[in-house]
Amino acid sequence: MSHRVPPAAPQGSPPLGRFLAFLDYDGTATTRECNEVVLQTLVGDTWRPFEDEVRAGRMGHAECFDRQIGLVTAPRAELLGAMAACAAPAPGLGEFLAAVHAGGGRTVVVSAGFREVIGAVWLRHGLPAVELVASELVGREPDSDCGDRMGGPQRNAGPPYRVAYSPRLGDCPRCGPGSCKAAVLRALRRAGDTVWVFGDGASDLCPAREADLVFARGHLAELCAAEGLPWRPLDFVAALANLDEVAA
Numbered sequence: 001m002s003h004r005v006p007p008a009a010p011q012g013s014p015p016l017g018r019f020l021a022f023l024d025y026d027g028t029a030t031t032r033e034c035n036e037v038v039l040q041t042l043v044g045d046t047w048r049p050f051e052d053e054v055r056a057g058r059m060g061h062a063e064c065f066d067r068q069i070g071l072v073t074a075p076r077a078e079l080l081g082a083m084a085a086c087a088a089p090a091p092g093l094g095e096f097l098a099a100v101h102a103g104g105g106r107t108v109v110v111s112a113g114f115r116e117v118i119g120a121v122w123l124r125h126g127l128p129a130v131e132l133v134a135s136e137l138v139g140r141e142p143d144s145d146c147g148d149r150m151g152g153p154q155r156n157a158g159p160p161y162r163v164a165y166s167p168r169l170g171d172c173p174r175c176g177p178g179s180c181k182a183a184v185l186r187a188l189r190r191a192g193d194t195v196w197v198f199g200d201g202a203s204d205l206c207p208a209r210e211a212d213l214v215f216a217r218g219h220l221a222e223l224c225a226a227e228g229l230p231w232r233p234l235d236f237v238a239a240l241a242n243l244d245e246v247a248a
């Protein structure tokens with residue numbers, strides 16, 4: 001493997017020391033929309049009307065995913081296992097992450113997806129470590145006579161499910177309370193940083209609005225084009241080749 005990031009100077013700043021890569025997970029770091037694939041398998045077409053509501057601007061993306069996960073009646077191991085099994089890293093993802101790390105840059109993955117799933121996929125594919133901001137799958141309230149024995153009862157409980165979003169997400173009129181990824185970007189961005197946002201969905205628009213450059217596909221690409229944001233097609237191979245644009 002070779003890349004064009006210059007090696008860190010023996011003294012002074014690392015070349016990507018002012019660079020933050022801000023990545024969505026499902027359909028961005030992965031080749032497929034695994035949540036949609038798994039929902040279709042487990043609940044048929046019943047997840048689709050919520051998606052239409054988001055596209056029409058009548059429902060926030062966070063409420064949408066929560067309602068969709070609420071449809072699932074499968075055991076949690078089956079749900080989380082199917083989501084992990086579905087995932088394959090996008091071409092060039094590992095090399096891009098490695099180059100950012102080697103250059104002294106930072107990468108954060110910010111996702112509505114489940115921490116256990118993303119962690120399992122990262123481990124299975126030996127991907128470079130990243131900061132992860134993700135959700136927890138919360139099951140039903142534990143029965144009073146068995147909750148404690150299960151250990152962390154809601155974290156291990158079965159359906160009905162809901163999505164517990166990371167407390168690092170922020171409030172936003174567009175995304176809803178405690179649902180906006182841009183709050184994570186603002187918390188991580190330091191003065192002088194260059195921020196590239198990688199995404200594919202409505203939940204990535206708020207951080208995209210604050211990015212120096214967006215790598216987008218799908219719905220996010222449409223939204224970026226409509227708003228005149230600086231964007232390129234989502235491609236980690238191309239992103240890696242262009243890292244020297246931000247290298248000091």
Ligand SMILES: [Zn+2]
Pocket residue numbers: 171172173174175176179180181182206
């Ligand atoms: Zn927002």
